[in-house]
Amino acid sequence: MKSEMELKSSLEQFQEEDFGRKMHALIAKLYPICRSITGNGVRETLHIIRQYIPLIIHEVPTGTTVFDWTVPKEWNVRDAYIKNGLGQKVIDFQESNLHLISYSVPIKKKMFLTELKDHLFTLPDRPGWIPYRTTYYKEDWGFCLSHNQLLELKDEEYEVCIDSSLTAGSLTYGEYYLPGATEDEVLISCHICHPSLCNDNLSGISLATYLAKYLSVLSLRYSYRFLFIPGTIGAITWLSLNENRVFRIKHGLVVAGVGDSGRITYKKSRRGDAEIDRAVIQALKESDEDHEILDFFPYGYDERQYCSPGFNLPVGCLMRTPYNRYSEYHTSADNLDFVKPEFLEDSLLKYLEVLNIIENNRRYLNQYPKCEPQLGKRKLYDGMEGKKKQAVDPLAMLWVLNMSDADHSLLDIAMLGQLKFGDVQLAAHALLEKNLLKEV
Amino acid sequence: MKSEMELKSSLEQFQEEDFGRKMHALIAKLYPICRSITGNGVRETLHIIRQYIPLIIHEVPTGTTVFDWTVPKEWNVRDAYIKNGLGQKVIDFQESNLHLISYSVPIKKKMFLTELKDHLFTLPDRPGWIPYRTTYYKEDWGFCLSHNQLLELKDEEYEVCIDSSLTAGSLTYGEYYLPGATEDEVLISCHICHPSLCNDNLSGISLATYLAKYLSVLSLRYSYRFLFIPGTIGAITWLSLNENRVFRIKHGLVVAGVGDSGRITYKKSRRGDAEIDRAVIQALKESDEDHEILDFFPYGYDERQYCSPGFNLPVGCLMRTPYNRYSEYHTSADNLDFVKPEFLEDSLLKYLEVLNIIENNRRYLNQYPKCEPQLGKRKLYDGMEGKKKQAVDPLAMLWVLNMSDADHSLLDIAMLGQLKFGDVQLAAHALLEKNLLKEV
């Protein structure tokens, strides 16, 4: 039983670690790299993460069939710019990798502004921000720039240069498997395909890394699988390569957008009442903080793939402000200032609180189901009105005894009794020690 | 697949037809006729409707046993009046057929006011209106009059004359069967037993007539059965004569009170969650107009019979203000001014929108259930942030793919995704065309 308690007791020392600052520092380290769904930016990112956790890096060759999809060509970019008539770089990939539309094909050409404009994208409502755009599955090219920059462009001839390559190579992803006491798995998945964008999803990458690091020194009931994968194609690739093993995934969370100042939001799995859904709801309720619970919908992050009807895995998404609901989303304003150590740390804590419930949720059978067993003679009960506060909540003991009929887990009991999961768990442990319960 | 779309595309040209005015004109034509549950007024009414749709007129002989009931004697009336001492007609059936209580037995007698008063009915709260009353199953007689008329009657001897006949004959009803691609039926039922009352239920008769006319030129999936029947005894008679065929009725609506200015109201079938119930709820939600949904209750119109426990058919009632909730109900104030072309037209449109859902609701099976299929390579997806609005809603496509697991119909998916049924249907058609779905 002791190992069960480790995550919880470890949680109690959580504050000292200054995880918020550390996670933000990792984000800052990864920020400048130009990532996409394939290419060297992904590799570089995974190598940095490997300095924190013993990641295995997989390379899946271009052209590999993964369900209805094909692993695309690998994209790399050396440089990209637009020069004006004076030869000055008016748009420069070196200044911000957001300037180049991801997966732009190589081009070296002169053209007038009218022609160029079909390939320029701005945000007129946010004239100082650069948008983020991609063209993964359609061979095309383009630049993103601030609307202010666009307005300054004169009607003259420009030199457009994209020194990129789109060639046979591979799709790269990272995987870290942390074995626990059982082969039942908890999946933690984050997408690593976005360039210099902090909340979406360097925050997720950083949280997943520190979560893995944190869990790796504990004795755990579940095995944990951490995936650092390009969005959509990465999840599809992993599911395709691991189709026969996914049945081991008992719970899962997609980590994304965990560094902004918004309240915590949970998007349920497609099942809607999976244990992970209920564990998150309980953890957020216990936090007594404002939060939001969303029903599943089939767009968003990689829960789309995990929850496709042929898999229907119990995977939700635990985030802060949902994608597309904040104006900085997919723009240059999703930068190092937009994510804060305190929000990252709060998000990590929520993940740990959820996992603590999952790790410790059990079903027991009351060994004395006819009437209440006598708690007093076992020193479990000192009267409801005792002078000293008792270590184990007597109400929680009564709830556990009354509901431990094999149909209810500790999480169910906490929800029914409107109790804290930790109190229910303590009560169950005390009862178990006196042989009043038996694990189902 | 093409035929499926006909009702929908036809709907788009709906506005040009001026159905409101046409329906009101038919009401005006039927208004003067003295109808009851049997008799020549019903026949005359059905013959007029036969000018619009090829109705079959059934005659069921007096004395026929229909479940617990017996088809009653046929009632006809040539004239009815009350004359005062001076020989002046103070109450005259020729002026309003509401003056005579329906199914009054013949009488020719002199009597003083005191005796006469037991047979006079007024509405003291609405002194200018004549109430509507019947005495179908109890041999009796009486007159209805405005309270003002009553107050003017002097205490003298009156001559009462009811020149009516109550003899062996038949119960008359109309039926129009419109065959569709399948033998599964949609039942549309209205009662035709009320005399000069417009909302209850000339509005229902007129709407059913124009709905039948409208549908008759379309290719439809369901067969449609339109019943023009006297209330209660007519429905019981039809069910009795067609007991072995009612299993074909998959959906049904009772049409009554569809011309007043009140909001649309739907009373659910006894099942409460039948497809017709959900289709109406979806259609009314999509209308974005104020409306009311009522649970089933075992009184009201002929849904009472269709939803009796031995049949329990999926038949609801789609109306405007429910019966007995407006003061004009069953009075002379339910006249040609009380029903308006615009409300009739709005009601007809709601019926068509409901039937459009019923006609097009299907279940499909996602042929690529493991992860999302790649929409882009099939030209179904141009990015969520595409510059031009896409013809098919990508979110609707994702919902259809995710939920097309054989358990969910398009209507289910629209409700789950809070989408318009039409968008879900378009999405399904686009996916079907690319063989991403297969009909269950």
Next chain:
Amino acid sequence: MKSEMELKSSLEQFQEEDFGRKMHALIAKLYPICRSITGNGVRETLHIIRQYIPLIIHEVPTGTTVFDWTVPKEWNVRDAYIKNGLGQKVIDFQESNLHLISYSVPIKKKMFLTELKDHLFTLPDRPGWIPYRTTYYKEDWGFCLSHNQLLELKDEEYEVCIDSSLTAGSLTYGEYYLPGATEDEVLISCHICHPSLCNDNLSGISLATYLAKYLSVLSLRYSYRFLFIPGTIGAITWLSLNENRVFRIKHGLVVAGVGDSGRITYKKSRRGDAEIDRAVIQALKESDEDHEILDFFPYGYDERQYCSPGFNLPVGCLMRTPYNRYSEYHTSADNLDFVKPEFLEDSLLKYLEVLNIIENNRRYLNQYPKCEPQLGKRKLYDGMEGKKKQAVDPLAMLWVLNMSDADHSLLDIAMLGQLKFGDVQLAAHALLEKNLLKEV
């Protein structure tokens, strides 16, 4: 059928009986007795109740094993006091039996205030009230006193005397079995272990006594079992001795706290949707008075034992203000003024209204399930708009006919139709008389 109506018709003469005053008088008679979970105070109490109803008094020997518990030694007390240095009794059991902690072991000793204080208990927030405390399962001793009394105690030597005995004897409880037409039982249980406390639970004892007396002269469908037992150990003892018979308990109520001025509160059985739960909800709804419905929780009164998972009996608790929610609870302020005749009477009436539903709740099968049967020809229906109010509610008849499909009881129908149970019952009886229904 006639006997079914007896409880109802008897209810109608309820007012004349002045039950409130009578119940309060019984409370006053029992108030001075020093009760505990065993001992002569319990015996004396049961002998008084036997003057009202033919109670059987059971004696279960000390040491008897009852599930996980053992019947404790019998406790009796002759006298108890604390004398000051001048030999004056500063605390005197003869003045209030609350002064002595129940189950205090005998002691005769001199000690200074410092030592004594560990055995003194007060309510500093309510300085004039004496608290009520027990030490059933831990051999200890102590006194309760008002805080004002404590403050007056000088720092001197006191003589402490508890002339009590804790010896092999028995646990005493009372049982009254009232046979009905069937062996199916309704359990009414109250606890009798509290000394001079009126609401908790002399009110329950008195109500149970008068309820038994009231029912004993009626013809009833159910057999009724009234238990007058010490809390917890009494319920455990009874369940242990009657384990093979509890399956006969179809409905049950724990009676406690029924004399205070608070609104009626019902705590559901563990099942949550048992017939008793629904009957109470319906009765309280019909009362049109403010009330509260609580979900089951595994603490409170003896429903804890009846609803333990190995029994899971359909037993709720019908009370006024729940235990521990009023400040007088378990103090000397729960006295003869705190409970009032009018609240006791109202509580008894609620019990009778609930039992009236339970007694008369049946399932019928509509013998004419296809369409409505013709009510008019059976003189059951005089038109919805008849001049005189009909004896039997026609809407209730239509509800009963429509829902009597063997799945719905009269209580279900009342809840569905938002009707009074009595109206539904009358409707069913009228229909039954005409052979339109058959009992299932």
